[in-house]
Amino acid sequence: MTDQPLLPCIILDRPQMAENIGAVARVMGNFGLTELRLVAPRDGWPQERAWALSSGAEWPLNDAKVYDTLADAVADLQVVYATTARNREVHLPVITPRACAADAMKISREGLKTGLLFGAERMGLETNDLSNAHYIVTIPVDPKFQSLNLAQAVNIVAYEWRLQVMDTPDEAFTRNMDPPADMKFVTGLYEHLEAELDTSGFFFPLEKRPSVVRNLRAVFNRAGLTEQEVRTWRGVVTALTKGRGRVLARLAKEQGEKE
């Protein structure tokens, strides 16, 4: 990335449980966010249990800033995204976490400072708090069970932010292995296998051979064998036929002893 965007800060409005603040810090660590702002935490600050629950993501906690009011906490921000259930009393646009992250990235790339705001456990954000926000972000939970944990809400929005930061399509899929071998190399295996199957009388009735071969090859083609895997499978075919050879030899020997 050429122009590093300003990172959004995470603002927790009147958080109640230190455990949740710690869990939020851990999520921030997971998704590359660093700046934590706490508005009037119920049990004061600092709280040891927050550090205990952060699993080592201590830097957002160490640097957390505490504010008396939400207005103070957002004073230096240009755009604030409030994650909350839809609130019909406040006429702000309601957007998804994905749209939020895309917009925050656009704003951040302009060198402007954004904040991701989350309400207290249980209560969430109050209608009046939303005067400090520009967008309502609503996580698409099942209407039948909407009670979202605070750290889980931060998790979703921070995850969407992280996807914006990465924004490299090739990270969407990793082959995680060598590329497939070329077809000439793979066909060597196929012919080896099919010759052994011919020898064993596997292709019966013979008029079905072409379609059976097609199906056998399709399995390997779908798997996309690497050169190493082709070598391994040639070994498999050899081992199986040698084994059969040994079995046949032993059977022949036993037969001879009996006669």
Place this chain on the structure above:
Amino acid sequence: MTDQPLLPCIILDRPQMAENIGAVARVMGNFGLTELRLVAPRDGWPQERAWALSSGAEWPLNDAKVYDTLADAVADLQVVYATTARNREVHLPVITPRACAADAMKISREGLKTGLLFGAERMGLETNDLSNAHYIVTIPVDPKFQSLNLAQAVNIVAYEWRLQVMDTPDEAFTRNMDPPADMKFVTGLYEHLEAELDTSGFFFPLEKRPSVVRNLRAVFNRAGLTEQEVRTWRGVVTALTKGRGRVLARLAKEQGEKE
């Protein structure tokens, strides 16, 4: 939705803490998943603390099935997505949670049964466990801090699944208010305001009036006023000018008394 897809089940391999199982159930409730499978939970099953941490999402816990081995837990599934850090020893495709959800939806719509597999806290999934999986799903965490909480991992994948289920573009943005008033109605406000500003001598020097008017109108246009808001703002203009009238009258009166 016309054809309801089969829901993926959530499989927790050797989960350690009942609290995390409860938190997973809560996340399942949030995102409309119901079927929970537990492979050899460390502390046995059922565990009261799981219910306590589920915030009322008890149905996945009540119906949870327990298995001795992972192989048993996936026996009736067609496709298994294993969420874990990239594992270079296992040559399975590595995909994102988003690609996982899209693929699982496609598979589910075929009437096939999928599973979303998660490893134990701390240890995650072992290389051998991945023989029971078709895809590795990797959550794009910051390489500098990869320690993701179990329920948070489920949260991300379940959230992406939920987006697939919703798949209704209009849910991406909700205006959350009445539509904007038509321009004739809004222009009434503009002309009202500008007439009052003319009276007050606000437009000085007069040659700048057109650009100042343009900028004033742009602010309201960006906001997209509803009819109700236009009425409110006409009231604001009236209130402000009446107040000024009262002030002017009082000033005039005081002036008269002095003379």
